[in-house]
Amino acid sequence: MAWQKVQKAKVSMGGSLLLIDDDRLVRESMASWLREQGYLVDAAVGCSEAYRRLETKRYDVVLADVRLEDGDGFQILAHCREKHPETTVTLITGYATVDTGVEALRAGAFDLLTKPLIDRELELSIERAFSQRKVIEENQRLREKLDERDHLEHIVGKDDRMKRVFDVIESVADTRATVLITGESGTGKSMLARAIHRRSNRREQPFVEVACGALTESLLESELFGHVAGAFTNAVHDKMGKFKQADRGTIFLDEIGTASMSMQVKLLRVLQELQFEQVGGTKTFKVDTRVILATNEDLSQAVASGRFRQDLFYRVNVINLEIPPLRQRAGDIPLLAHRFLQQISADAGKKVTEFTAESLQLLQQHSWPGNVRELQNVVERAVLLGKGSSVSVEDLPPEVRGSRVLTVAAASSGKSLKGALSGPERDIILQVLEANGWNRNATADALGINRTTLYKKMKRLALEGDRTLFGKA
Numbered sequence: 001m002a003w004q005k006v007q008k009a010k011v012s013m014g015g016s017l018l019l020i021d022d023d024r025l026v027r028e029s030m031a032s033w034l035r036e037q038g039y040l041v042d043a044a045v046g047c048s049e050a051y052r053r054l055e056t057k058r059y060d061v062v063l064a065d066v067r068l069e070d071g072d073g074f075q076i077l078a079h080c081r082e083k084h085p086e087t088t089v090t091l092i093t094g095y096a097t098v099d100t101g102v103e104a105l106r107a108g109a110f111d112l113l114t115k116p117l118i119d120r121e122l123e124l125s126i127e128r129a130f131s132q133r134k135v136i137e138e139n140q141r142l143r144e145k146l147d148e149r150d151h152l153e154h155i156v157g158k159d160d161r162m163k164r165v166f167d168v169i170e171s172v173a174d175t176r177a178t179v180l181i182t183g184e185s186g187t188g189k190s191m192l193a194r195a196i197h198r199r200s201n202r203r204e205q206p207f208v209e210v211a212c213g214a215l216t217e218s219l220l221e222s223e224l225f226g227h228v229a230g231a232f233t234n235a236v237h238d239k240m241g242k243f244k245q246a247d248r249g250t251i252f253l254d255e256i257g258t259a260s261m262s263m264q265v266k267l268l269r270v271l272q273e274l275q276f277e278q279v280g281g282t283k284t285f286k287v288d289t290r291v292i293l294a295t296n297e298d299l300s301q302a303v304a305s306g307r308f309r310q311d312l313f314y315r316v317n318v319i320n321l322e323i324p325p326l327r328q329r330a331g332d333i334p335l336l337a338h339r340f341l342q343q344i345s346a347d348a349g350k351k352v353t354e355f356t357a358e359s360l361q362l363l364q365q366h367s368w369p370g371n372v373r374e375l376q377n378v379v380e381r382a383v384l385l386g387k388g389s390s391v392s393v394e395d396l397p398p399e400v401r402g403s404r405v406l407t408v409a410a411a412s413s414g415k416s417l418k419g420a421l422s423g424p425e426r427d428i429i430l431q432v433l434e435a436n437g438w439n440r441n442a443t444a445d446a447l448g449i450n451r452t453t454l455y456k457k458m459k460r461l462a463l464e465g466d467r468t469l470f471g472k473a
């Protein structure tokens with residue numbers, strides 16, 4: 001009874017093995033012993049028979065003798081790595097040396113066992129192989145989940161401008177072309193960059209993200225290119241940079257408009273030549289890295305004002321994906337809101353399945369200064385704090401519910417909604433401007449909008465006045 005339980009457990013693990021050995025006695029006795037342990041075992045005399053079996057059946061583990069009549073175990077290993085990468089290969093030899101072991105592991109073998117085989121040693125090796133497969137399969141499931149979350153349909157909607165963005169992504173995803181993603185903060189530039197990576201032939205390689213605006217120039221250089229020990233104070237060890245980490249994968253440089261002029265020179269070289277040196281080092285590294293950049297600034301204006309190099313602008317502006325703000329594509333709000341509701345409800349283990357008609361109407365009326373990120377946060381708050389199976393008006397934050405109050409007030413006073421909104425909007429912007437000493441950068445950050453949007457609102461609401469009152473730009 002105990003043996004049957006072990007057998008069922010191993011079979012349920014997918015315990016299928018292919019044993020390859022041209023010594024009949026060894027092959028038959030080992031196959032018999034493995035079957036007694038509960039594994040599903042097929043046997044082959046040499047390479048030719050092994051290849052035929054591998055083409056007709058999926059094996060979890062291959063046990064191959066190094067010396068065979070029509071080839072060797074290393075050929076089996078190479079064949080599996082090329083044709084059946086999901087199969088784990090362990091080599092067996094009666095003539096083991098240190099060099100053989102090193103060669104086997106370098107070639108990709110999971111293990112190298114020596115004859116005569118010890119039962120417990122063989123069993124432990126196979127168990128480790130299955131444990132590794134379990135980890136690989138779990139990682140694959142996680143990657144598939146990421147693929148699902150990063151799918152374009154889960155990021156954006158059906159707006160015509162977004163459809164054009166989709167079309168461009170389909171065209172360039174598998175190329176090495178540099179992509180520049182532009183749009184206001186919170187529009188989903190990072191998620192779009194991940195979607196490009198996931199749809200490319202680099203999807204199995206690293207995706208490395210760097211928030212350029214969060215680092216000083218010296219820290220950014222070290223972060224991107226790495227440094228050698230002793231390059232500066234506290235540089236005790238060598239550090240690998242993000243470009244090296246992203247080799248054969250994708251690097252995403254967010255807020256690229258904040259890079260200093262000297263950093264822009266270094267970035268231009270790496271984009272053109274894919275070469276760089278570590279901080280304090282002399283060795284030149286060459287990488288095969290796909291570069292995606294993002295900014296919420298108008299880089300053409302930055303070039304005109306001398307804050308951004310023209311040659312770098314032309315180099316990064318190969319493919320430009322401009323994401324419109326959420327307020328300009330209100331038709332996508334219900335779709336996005338329901339996507340977020342499904343994801344967040346599942347993650348939180350709550351059964352919130354829909355929005356009431358009034359709450360969904362309020363979501364569409366809101367101006368969304370924080371764009372998609374703000375919408376996601378609002379839905380998450382509603383799911384976590386709500387009590388029912390649907391998101392009601394009471395589950396929405398005051399700033400979203402406020403649009404209902406203003407709509408009612410506008411109707412009762414005979415004003416248009418735009419007119420009713422302008423008064424409170426002007427008061428809010430004026431208060432934040434005064435609180436930040438009329439610093440427009442700080443005010444835009446506090447309001448969750450970009451500086452250009454703030455300028456336009458100030459002009460429309462007659463808040464420009466004498467520019468000398470505004471202090472720093």
